[in-house]
Amino acid sequence: MGIHRVVILDGYTDEPAGLGVPPYIGTYPRLIAGAFWLYDKSIKINYYTIDEVRRDIDTFVNSALNSDLVVFIVGTEVPGRYIGGKPITLEELFRLSILLEAKKKILTGPAARYGFGRGGGFVAVSYKRLMNLFDYIVYGDPEIFIYEGLKNSFERAEPWRLRRNYDLADRAFKLGSKIVLQHPNYGWNLIVEIETFRGCPRYITGGCSFCIEPRYGAVVYRSVKGIVDEVEALYNWGVRHFRIGKQPDILAYMAVDTGKKEFPSPNPEILEKLFHGIRNVAPELKVLHIDNVNPGTIYHNREESIKALKIIVKHHTPGDVAALGIESFDEKVVKANNLKVYPDEALEVIRIINKVGSPRGWNGLPELLPGINLVYGLLGETKNTYKTNFEYLKKILDEGLMVRRINIRKVATLENTPLWMHRDTVAHLIRKHDRLYKVHRLRVMDEIDKPMLKRIVPRGTVVKYLFTEAYDGIYTIARQPASYPIVFKIRGRMELKRIISVTPIRYHSKSVIAKPVED
Template sequence: MYSKIIIVDGYNDEPAGLGVPPYIDVYPRLIAGAVWMAKKDVNIIYWTIDEVRNNIESFIDQARKSDLAVFIAGPEVPGKYIGGKPLSYREAEKLAFLLKDTFKILVGPAARYGFGIGGGSVAVERKILYRIFDELVYGDPEIYFYNLIKYGAEKAEPWKLRENYELANKAFILGAKIIKQHPNYGWNLIVEIETFRGCPRWVVGGCSFCTEPRYGRPLMRNPENIVKEIEQLYRFGARHFRIGRQPDILAYMGKGVGEKEYPEPNIEALEKLFHGIRNVAPGLRVLHIDNVNPGTIIHNPEKSIKALKTIVKYHTPGDVAALGIESFDEKVVRMNNLKVYPEEALVVIKIINEIGRHRGWNGLPHLLPGVNLLYGLPGETKNTFRINYEYLKKIYEEGLLIRRINIRKVSVLENTPLWMHKKTVEQLLRKHKRIYNIYRIKIMNEIDRAMLQKIAPINSILRYLYTEKQVGEYTIARQPASYPIIVKIPGKLPLRKIIDVRVKKVAAKSIIATPT
């Protein structure tokens, strides 16, 4: 029945998981793997939404000749991107209209938590999405697509969540080759790797805005299966990996997961995982992490330090431990069930600096913390902005480094506790719009720039950057990394080339450099 399927990667950005180029997340690989598991001769054609925009007529022609059109979407975490622009709700409406005679399926966080439309907004509800898509897969995609292709629509259950990783592990292996259809394949493509799903803080409800605790009890993948997946991806040409698709890498296989809010890090499991990756992918160029829960470090300091040292032993430099520090205002922390209070956050930032601030071969410190400041949360006052600024200033004055500070307005998503307070959030964002802009610029000018000057000093050399695009009189280049520094190079250089650069000038969010 099914012989041709088209996948449109509209990109996802969620608390655990990023699929905006140069990243490819788990969804395309799980879908392709499950389909090929059920029927190995199905022709799967993969498009990114940017490719669709650039060649809309060819895409529509292919999609109309396909049995299914699968859309991956969910920009749930507000962000700005250089590598691609996520599918918007309006674009989804337009494409759905053009494909009105093709069966259309929505997959990803948009199908489960509503279609995020940017920071400071309320997501489009799922009941509205049913008007433009024939099916919303708000369970796990490998289960739905395997049953759909193998047994037909009557056996496909879009709501069903996995109880274990048995089917997903097979789908990850079979679907690995879909990366060869990604436009960034062969140069700066970064493959996002899932270690577990769900947040250990599920036992206390988790943060008010976050989707991860809504999956329930965390479900872990064994190190052996993750290593096998990376071995297969490596065979197909992947050289850049991020162990980023989990809310806290320190909680991987941790003692007390599902029972304790802050489980003890499992040093042996992390050693087995990262050592195994290095064994099967000896020529990898990037091995980074993403999320680290600062509460895990505060409640398990000794084991957390050992865990972080294990990661630094095997990873590549330029890595970032993205900390869930959304506010330094104690009232906001308390009202939104956030992870750590401000003085605890300072302790965590200091620990990570002590372990990871030494420089590596690519010119950057090995591992530095990242901070997300989130505005619009219940409990916020005008004083919140001053408190956040003062703590960032204190961090800088104490000589500590933060690789990146993200300042965002919260996105209100369906099925999260914050959904019940969406009117309060909207009122706060309107009320504090002016002061938000004032402090965002103040932090950029006074903190971001000063931090970046320490991280990438004038005349220092940064290695292994890819030239990505040309903007005005500059060529934009970045290292493949968790949170790469934007480098502007005067002149128009050939794209998709590897270069080293010498830093000449530092701005708030970028640097100007010349090729060495």
């Protein structure tokens, strides 16, 4: 079929490695747009986010009905609540696909591969249930399917094919960078998620029980040149905020002995090349952050990891977070789910990151702080798990360490993970500990998060470069474009999309009441 007009609907993505909920634009829209334009630069692409569709469904439906193909990007596998946008719901997905029944439709994104995640504590809706709604369910890499489909035919293209290298993806990323111009957050707080590799080096031991990343098999790295060229293209289109976030562990980028060791040693020389290269092509960037760091990498390769962390701090922008998938401080749970580090090892890693990253930078925030992810409902969990986890968090607080954010969530059981085999046990644990979970969460918010936030932005701090983003009752919400931005609430309704500086007045567990100040 001749393809001249394409519509991309971004229902948003959130995976263990990779975020695509506004203000973030994920990798999928850029890869998909790039694959079309690689084949034919004259293809007209209209890109819509699901929030834009909710605001004006007629424009979207008309545009889709006038197109030759509609690509749906769907899959928030890591559940969360977002200030910047609301991911597509299953009902919306059904409704929109039925409205566009006559059109050729592709489903891509994590939902095509792992089912439609419905949030922590739930079993994902199998992608098989979505099969009747779409002509093609692409559970491989979308750029390969689309490019092959255009060159040969979509009937013959293989929806399961995964990239073995980044040759095609690099070209698609570069060309597809132009799609950012159509993103509603473009021109103010848009952050572009950059991919550096795929797969988890721990695939050789099976990886964590709940995680989809090791299922990709051997790790495939993207070249420094490929990444830097993409950043340059984005920068030339006006992007100023970047997160080098689409990988399970930035310290493992091109790590020595990947595929041989479960925790390969960081490669500081290559990381220097990467971050220096990015700074070189994007000299006026405002945000350069990272995301996940595997605590096991740091614990097992202390010296090289410290070097690598220092390189990141040299080139990034302050307010950065190394999100550590600690998942549990209960040794039994660590063992039963093949997690990365034992509790005291995790504590040591938090101390190391604090040592390197706690000095404050130009925007008022510490350079680089650890974040902690804790997951509940994992195999081996008992009532004692809650007690132990709290004790460790308290220990961190009492030691005077800083942790930017503690992310507590219930595990989402996804297809193709080892946990899927135990989904009934998980569901039982989640039900059994439901009350305990709620109480624990509130206790952590009150007794840990709140004092921690006070420590990170004490009274008198001037926090710079925040965007007024939304309203919440009598407050205006302002945040930095960042990896895990602190939510500042300012009394009154300020004009949105403005850049401001603030100083804290009062602390809640997940937000800070603040007032605007002159720089």
